Amino acid sequence: MAFNDLLLQVGGVGRFQKIQLILLTLPLLLTFLHNTLQNFTAAIPTHHCRPPANTNLSKDGDLEAWLPRDGQGQPESCLLFTSPQQGPPFPNGTETNGTGATEPCPHGWIYDNSTFPSTIVTEWDLVCTRKTLVQLSQSIFMAGILVGSLMSGIMADRLGRLKVLTWSYLLLVVSGTCAAFALNFSAYCVCRFLLGMAVSGASSSSMILNLEWLPIHARPSLGLLLGFVPTLGQLSLAGMAYALPHWRHLQLLVSLPFFVTFIYSRFFVESALWHSSLGNLDLTLKALQRVAQINGKQKEGAKLSVELLQMSLQKIQSQPSMLQMLRSPALRQLFFCITPLWFVLLFSLYGVVMSLQSFEINIYLAQVFFTIVDPPFYFLGFLATKSLGRKRTQTASVLLSGVFIVTCAMIPLDRIFLRITMAVIGKGCLIGSMNCLIMYMGELYPTVMRWKEKSGQKQQEQQMVPLQSS
Missing domain, CATH: 1.20.1250.20 (MFS general substrate transporter like domains)
Structure with missing residues (x-):
């Protein structure tokens, strides 16, 4: 028995x-x-340098007199004038609103706590x-x-x-x-x-x-x-x-x-x-x-x-041990193909899910958007493996994820909706690729190795990303 x-x-x-x-x-x-x-x-809130302690911030224009402007006309986050600059600020598009010397925030920072x-x-x-x-x-x-x-x-x-x-x-x-x-x-x-x-x-x-x-x-x-x-x-x-x-x-x-x-x-x-x-x-x-x-x-x-x-x-x-299994040339080749792919997929996925604040939308909504995309792509990946096969699904999902993520990085920052769309689809393709890779492991590894390898990989996958499946 x-x-x-x-x-x-x-x-x-x-x-x-x-x-x-x-x-x-x-x-x-x-x-x-x-x-x-x-x-x-x-999370990193909007911030700028704190003026000297004796500065009267209630006075109109006093704070702006201490803050240089960047190329978009916004206050610099990490620079402060050594002395207040009098007069109206320069138009947007100039590097600063004055010609005075600057220093890197000697008195600390003021943060937007909203x-x-x-x-x-x-x-x-x-x-x-x-x-x-x-x-x-x-x-x-x-x-x-x-x-x-x-x-x-x-x-x-x-x-x-x-x-x-x-x-x-x-x-x-x-x-x-x-x-x-x-x-x-x-x-x-x-x-x-x-x-x-x-x-x-x-x-x-x-x-x-x-x-x-x-x-x-x-x-x-x-x-x-x-x-x-x-x-x-x-x-x-x-x-x-x-x-x-x-x-x-x-x-x-x-x-x-x-x-x-x-x-x-x-x-x-x-x-x-x-x-x-x-x-x-x-x-x-x-x-x-x-x-x-x-x-x-x-x-x-x-x-x-x-x-x-x-x-x-x-x-x-x-049952043979893991080391005994790796002595097989075919299993060694499988191991050295799967391991780098796991690294690439998890590295890419982790980079996407930990950069929500860079999309410049409400971070709580971004968390929801980047999470609810997982179940649809999980089922799409499952259907693709049934109709196209494992190899084609794996190749296509990895290629598409790279295309969408690279496209997201190349889109101008002011095209927020398009950038989010590309990032979400790219993340979904990564999910499909990971699910297909898990199927590969379950079908190509011998039973004893599949048990240990699949358990360990599933653990790492669930720790680093919002959604995976078996």
Whole structure:
């Protein structure tokens, strides 16, 4: 009897699987929000240099006398006259409204707080010469995801899926809360790195624990469901950010609920498949019988024995490792073709979804526009693979995504609607390409490698983008 038969014997997709699926999926709605959270917590409002402290800003024209103008006649964001310039400003199109010497904002900045009352940018003045620190903090978060991806898989195999999941929830709530109370930028970056590790561990462990308790026939449905979870989460992020525009409050909102998930995650049942892979047949038997009891299959659970489980254990132990699979020339070629493609697709997609503010429209609407495009393109990609095949769909979607994104970059900034349209379609093509690539992995990899590779890639994909599917 294979392990899948054991799962069917104790209830298949029963009460236990349904409850666990709900309790593991709900936290993912908030988990993936941390990836794009800095679109709002690190938003850059309109700003200009602060005049000297003794300047009387109530006096008409006094502020304008201190601010040089750019080529479009707008106040410079990072320059201040060393002394006020008297007289009317030059017409629009000139570089400045005076000939006086300028300096780079020695007294700080004044921010437009109408949209964002507080962000990490306004709190720690991450503008002008320090504006690259915003990208640095997000890069540090992604580095945490990378480290977490490497560590969580190893730890899940050694310590168990449930322990990694529980501690990831705890790390999420602690590091997320500490980030909300960070006193300086350095402390914030440390917290973001730990958040990245926690996001990676929580998402991968949740998916693996769900997969290993589901029969084979139900796993594709799980992949489809998990593909739409990031979309729902990203849609809710726009509403939460609008309701709580202060960055510390928003950070707390997406972090504190994990304390509840940390509490109830301790009552989950550890993966019986993991127990059996280590040869712990007694723990495997207890886990299966507990699931059978929850599913109302006590009699079927009572029929299980250590001898019966030994058959499944032998099948698991006979499976080749990942390194053994990569010794195959055909699989090496497949690996070296797929890996760069994943890098290109995720890099492009991440670059699009993290540049919402550059489109110069309401950022909350931009978040919605760039999220609702995912389901239509997911289904279009699915239909294309059925009618055109995987190879043609993959080639066309990658080519079209590049064309639309490059076109978006070349369109003048004042053509806002056209730029957004090109970017949204380009993002949709990336979604279709990723879904097709997942099909490739599922069909071309051997079963053991497909299981590990697909799980790990699905985790990375859902962490970095608003929507993927299986």
